[in-house]
Amino acid sequence: MDNKGLFITFEGPDGSGKTTQIRKLADELERRKLPYLLTREPGGTEISDKIRAIILNPENLRLEDTTEILLYAASRSQHVKEKIMPALHERKIVLCDRFVDASIAYQGYGLVQSIDTIKTINRFATGGLSPDRTYMIDVSPEAGRRRMRARSGPEAGITRAAGDLDRIERRALAYHARVREGFFALYRENKQRILLINGENRPEIVFDTIMHDFERALKHWHGKTD
Numbered sequence: 001m002d003n004k005g006l007f008i009t010f011e012g013p014d015g016s017g018k019t020t021q022i023r024k025l026a027d028e029l030e031r032r033k034l035p036y037l038l039t040r041e042p043g044g045t046e047i048s049d050k051i052r053a054i055i056l057n058p059e060n061l062r063l064e065d066t067t068e069i070l071l072y073a074a075s076r077s078q079h080v081k082e083k084i085m086p087a088l089h090e091r092k093i094v095l096c097d098r099f100v101d102a103s104i105a106y107q108g109y110g111l112v113q114s115i116d117t118i119k120t121i122n123r124f125a126t127g128g129l130s131p132d133r134t135y136m137i138d139v140s141p142e143a144g145r146r147r148m149r150a151r152s153g154p155e156a157g158i159t160r161a162a163g164d165l166d167r168i169e170r171r172a173l174a175y176h177a178r179v180r181e182g183f184f185a186l187y188r189e190n191k192q193r194i195l196l197i198n199g200e201n202r203p204e205i206v207f208d209t210i211m212h213d214f215e216r217a218l219k220h221w222h223g224k225t226d
Contacts, residue, residue: 005088015144109182
């Protein structure tokens with residue numbers, strides 16, 4: 001898909017610290033006065049956020065796995081067309097907290113659903129859009145669970161008390177272990193695009209690793225757009 005922007009995604013298991021890191025990168029772009037868009041999935045638009053609330057609501061216990069796959073793709077389709085592609089056409093740096101890799105890891109590997117089907121659905125949903133660079137921050141399911149339980153605040157339109165988890169986060173550690181293996185598989189298949197980072201290091205070390213790589217990506221992007 002032809003655009004002149006730079007599309008950067010952050011991925012990793014729940015509790016990996018990716019949201020903290022993507023916000024730190026956004027702050028750096030703000031400091032440099034570079035044009036950027038910071039967004040997230042599921043969500044990112046009014047319609048996508050409504051779908052997010054359905055997906056993550058712990059009360060939706062009867063939500064089928066196939067429905068979950070389609071809801072994520074529907075949210076993503078709206079997000080790409082309404083927000084991501086316009087920003088890329090404006091030559092912005094788009095920072096997105098999760099994208100198609102997350103669906104492959106969480107619904108494909110985590111729920112043991114067809115990887116090929118999920119890839120096909122998401123190619124249709126995104127028009128074939130793929131990130132230029134992905135920062136995949138790894139953390140063990142046990143460490144991720146400890147971090148998640150320490151969090152609090154509003155999420156997906158639902159007020160979360162300290163220690164509360166959303167519908168996906170509440171799944172068994174075995175599920176989250178499969179998700180992590182899915183991310184590893186994606187990394188092995190896409191080493192040119194994905195940088196794998198140890199998320200159990202101190203946050204400042206993780207960010208230094210990201211910035212060192214991002215500087216090269218930025219230089220390459222400037223070389224293509226000049």
